Amino acid sequence: MIKKTLFISVISILLFYSCEENFSPKADYQRRYALNCVINYGQEYQIASVSTSYDVPGFDPYKNTDDPFLSNVLLRIWVNDSVFVFQDSVEERSDQSRYKNPLHFYYLDNFEAKLNDSIYIEAVLPNGNILSSRTKLPKQISTVGEGTDISIPPDSSDDVSIVRTMWTSEDKFLIYQPKAVIPYQLKQGGVTTNHEKEVPIEYLQLSGEEIAVFPIPSFAKSLNIQMSAIERALLDISGDDDKRDKYTIFPMIIKIAVYDKNLSDYYSSTSRIIDEYSVRLDEIDFTNIDGGFGVFGSYSIQYLSKPFDAEYVRSFGYRYLF
Amino acid sequence: MKIIAKSMMLILITLMFIASSCEKEVSTSPPEKEVPHGVVYIDSKPSNALIYVNGRNEGLRTPDSITWLAEGEYTVTLKRNLYRDTSFSIVSNAENKYETFIDYNSNPKMRGSISCITNDRGASIYINDSLVEGTTPHTVKGLIPGKYKVSFSLDQRRTDSTFVTVESSKITEAIVILRDTTLWTDYTRATSEIPSNYLTFVIVDHENKKWIGTMDAGVAVFDNKSHTWQIFNETNSPLPSNQITKIFEDDLNRIWIGTTGGLVVIDNGVWDIYNSSNTPMEDDHVTDIEVDKDGLFWVLTHKGVVRTSLVTWQYIRVLSIEVGGNWLTTLTVDHQNNIWIGTYVDGILKYDRSIWTLYKNGPIEYSTFSSPPRYYRRGIPSNTIMAGAFDPYKGAILFGCWPFSADGFTGGTTLYDGYNLRNQVIHLQSNVIRFIHIDDNNKKYICTQVGISIFQEYYGFVQHFRMANTDITSDQTTCLAIDQDGLLWVTTNGGGLNKYKGEY
Numbered sequence: 001m002i003k004k005t006l007f008i009s010v011i012s013i014l015l016f017y018s019c020e021e022n023f024s025p026k027a028d029y030q031r032r033y034a035l036n037c038v039i040n041y042g043q044e045y046q047i048a049s050v051s052t053s054y055d056v057p058g059f060d061p062y063k064n065t066d067d068p069f070l071s072n073v074l075l076r077i078w079v080n081d082s083v084f085v086f087q088d089s090v091e092e093r094s095d096q097s098r099y100k101n102p103l104h105f106y107y108l109d110n111f112e113a114k115l116n117d118s119i120y121i122e123a124v125l126p127n128g129n130i131l132s133s134r135t136k137l138p139k140q141i142s143t144v145g146e147g148t149d150i151s152i153p154p155d156s157s158d159d160v161s162i163v164r165t166m167w168t169s170e171d172k173f174l175i176y177q178p179k180a181v182i183p184y185q186l187k188q189g190g191v192t193t194n195h196e197k198e199v200p201i202e203y204l205q206l207s208g209e210e211i212a213v214f215p216i217p218s219f220a221k222s223l224n225i226q227m228s229a230i231e232r233a234l235l236d237i238s239g240d241d242d243k244r245d246k247y248t249i250f251p252m253i254i255k256i257a258v259y260d261k262n263l264s265d266y267y268s269s270t271s272r273i274i275d276e277y278s279v280r281l282d283e284i285d286f287t288n289i290d291g292g293f294g295v296f297g298s299y300s301i302q303y304l305s306k307p308f309d310a311e312y313v314r315s316f317g318y319r320y321l322f
Numbered sequence: 323m324k325i326i327a328k329s330m331m332l333i334l335i336t337l338m339f340i341a342s343s344c345e346k347e348v349s350t351s352p353p354e355k356e357v358p359h360g361v362v363y364i365d366s367k368p369s370n371a372l373i374y375v376n377g378r379n380e381g382l383r384t385p386d387s388i389t390w391l392a393e394g395e396y397t398v399t400l401k402r403n404l405y406r407d408t409s410f411s412i413v414s415n416a417e418n419k420y421e422t423f424i425d426y427n428s429n430p431k432m433r434g435s436i437s438c439i440t441n442d443r444g445a446s447i448y449i450n451d452s453l454v455e456g457t458t459p460h461t462v463k464g465l466i467p468g469k470y471k472v473s474f475s476l477d478q479r480r481t482d483s484t485f486v487t488v489e490s491s492k493i494t495e496a497i498v499i500l501r502d503t504t505l506w507t508d509y510t511r512a513t514s515e516i517p518s519n520y521l522t523f524v525i526v527d528h529e530n531k532k533w534i535g536t537m538d539a540g541v542a543v544f545d546n547k548s549h550t551w552q553i554f555n556e557t558n559s560p561l562p563s564n565q566i567t568k569i570f571e572d573d574l575n576r577i578w579i580g581t582t583g584g585l586v587v588i589d590n591g592v593w594d595i596y597n598s599s600n601t602p603m604e605d606d607h608v609t610d611i612e613v614d615k616d617g618l619f620w621v622l623t624h625k626g627v628v629r630t631s632l633v634t635w636q637y638i639r640v641l642s643i644e645v646g647g648n649w650l651t652t653l654t655v656d657h658q659n660n661i662w663i664g665t666y667v668d669g670i671l672k673y674d675r676s677i678w679t680l681y682k683n684g685p686i687e688y689s690t691f692s693s694p695p696r697y698y699r700r701g702i703p704s705n706t707i708m709a710g711a712f713d714p715y716k717g718a719i720l721f722g723c724w725p726f727s728a729d730g731f732t733g734g735t736t737l738y739d740g741y742n743l744r745n746q747v748i749h750l751q752s753n754v755i756r757f758i759h760i761d762d763n764n765k766k767y768i769c770t771q772v773g774i775s776i777f778q779e780y781y782g783f784v785q786h787f788r789m790a791n792t793d794i795t796s797d798q799t800t801c802l803a804i805d806q807d808g809l810l811w812v813t814t815n816g817g818g819l820n821k822y823k824g825e826y
Contacts, residue, residue, distance in 0.1 A: 076381045083381035128359065128390035
């Protein structure tokens with residue numbers, strides 16, 4: 001009986017001892033890589049970054065102060081049969097609160113692509129790992145006649161208090177970010193300078209305060225601007241300056257940033273206010289990079305012009321050129 | 323025994339428990355993939371060929387390495403401008419670095435050819451200045467792709483060349499029209515060292531050298547015996563302006579050069595500059611230089627005229643005539659030592675050393691102006707006088723009058739026969755007359771906007787030299803001179819200098 005008791009005790013100690021290992025919620029650290037690049041259509045200059053994951057003692061990722069930028073990466077972009085090889089460069093880092101070293105990045109200064117072109121990016125890392133992804137530049141958008149007022153103020157729509165713009169694209173489920181601006185010139189002391197006045201879609205009264213509301217990215221392919229907002233913007237151009245004939249107004253331009261499928265997916269998964277059906281993810285959860293993490297996407301900025309009625313502009317005392 | 327069996331069972335159960343109790347469910351990411359290690363090094367001659375692997379442009383150029391290539395066999399294609407594509411197989415192996423070298427030029431298919439063609443057969447062919455066997459038409463084969471200078475040489479034709487680009491397995495044509503120099507030889511910036519194609523004046527000096535004035539590049543002196551050029555401009559000489567208006571050689575072999583910045587006299591290599599700051603010249607824009615019967619030189623400028631021996635200078639007051647615009651263009655001395663001055667808008671002035679007479683196209687007008695100047699209506703085809711020359715055989719002066727559309731004047735030539743000015747009809751190709759020369763044989767040469775017209779008698783046959791019927795390089799002739807060998811040297815506005823060896 002004593003032997004039996006002794007035996008069980010030894011086994012129990014052994015059992016207890018064998019399981020004496022601290023449980024950690026952190027998995028074993030394994031290095032991962034991230035590639036980020038957003039192609040800006042129409043620009044020869046493009047930038048990209050390739051970085052590595054890092055481990056820190058504890059759970060605060062901000063304790064890492066070593067720049068995760070990965071150098072010596074063979075980073076290339078293919079557009080049809082053309083290939084563009086990124087160069088690496090360095091710039092002074094403005095925010096040195098975390099990383100003290102200069103800011104490293106990869107760049108192209110000869111990029112060329114057309115709307116609707118397919119683009120493939122590939123990064124061959126110094127250890128042979130490959131990160132890759134594809135995107136397709138958005139197609140050309142065009143205005144929809146029926147939903148668009150051709151001039152400002154509108155003269156044919158049912159509601160003359162709203163200036164409507166509607167566009168269409170053969171691409172489906174893309175996000176558009178419109179921005180309306182009024183270009184103008186100011187001639188002062190013999191010198192002419194060019195300016196732009198951004199136009200909100202409306203002004204809201206909030207707690208007795210007037211708030212300008214600007215369009216946000218969305219799937220909507222239309223933009224409605226209150227005439228009152230346009231009038232307010234026109235008045236703001238000269239402000240208190242009584243000599244309004246120094247100002248020459250040009251037709252309003254609606255700049256529409258069209259996100260490609262990748263950026264649209266990324267934005268809709270991280271934004272809170274796309275629509276009630278979208279699921280918001282933490283940024284790190286979204287990736288479209290094969291072999292690693294990150295985002296590769298593209299966008300184009302397309303322009304729609306909306307002329308003013310000349311008499312309308314002159315009624316403010318401005319000159320008008322179209 | 324039973325106890326032992328129970329104990330063994332207990333141990334087994336306990337060990338199983340231990341084993342199972344230590345299993346932890348902690349999620350881990352999948353391990354990194356095994357990466358391939360093959361490295362392929364590709365070089366070529368010539369280098370800088372684009373590397374394609376399995377049809378994909380790698381964005382790399384030879385010599386370069388493709389790293390981290392998965393083990394296996396690949397088709398590599400090298401693409402290089404002017405060369406045919408070259409494809410070959412490589413094997414990527416983790417243990418051995420694969421190296422390959424492609425010598426494009428060792429492959430005969432990579433060579434190209436030039437088909438050499440000239441308008442006249444039998445021209446010698448030079449490829450990059452090296453003579454090749456055969457004459458035109460001829461095809462030179464086996465050339466390495468690239469850019470070549472192909473030159474052709476043929477007797478009585480101007481040696482000429484062209485640049486062609488040879489590509490692999492292709493025949494490139496080098497076609498040159500060799501200019502016939504039997505009669506006309508041109509000296510342009512493309513074919514000689516002449517500093518400009520825009521020329522204003524030419525003379526032949528006592529050494530048979532040609533002094534050529536340019537619109538924008540100073541003076542060029544050409545010795546066609548030694549085929550040497552000497553250029554004088556604002557940068558390398560005291561020349562005050564690169565715009566030359568007149569060149570003149572006096573009996574002492576001094577060269578007088580009129581420029582828009584003053585007068586230059588070169589005496590045995592010594593340059594002297596005269597202008598409004600060191601002479602009574604009213605302005606620096608010299609338009610003409612002539613010598614009178616007294617051996618004194620008359621220097622005409624836009625606004626006035628001076629008479630000089632280079633030791634003394636005398637200002638001649640022209641403005642008393644009140645010439646509109648004050649733009650004096652040409653000066654001629656007649657056999658009676660009268661001075662005739664052409665103006666841009668006010669007709670012809672005659673100065674007989676005491677009286678100025680103004681001849682204008684227009685109604686008869688008499689003036690009581692000083693001396694007195696008398697106004698005549700004469701047969702002047704326009705009041706814009708741009709050239710003049712004395713005809714010693716007739717004792718007359720021939721003037722070239724430009725059309726002046728504002729006044730409806732058609733222009734043409736007018737002749738002063740010693741008594742009257744009368745409209746002298748000569749069938750020119752253009753009335754925009756820039757220069758008149760009358761040689762010792764009484765032959766008249768008129769340079770116009772449309773070639774040269776040459777004639778002996780005023781109402782006789784007129785021979786025309788222009789682009790339509792000769793090899794002259796431009797119709798816009800500005801001046802001419804005859805050298806000691808009887809060759810005609812013609813300056814043009816845009817077409818450089820032309821030499822005529824034929825009959826006239």
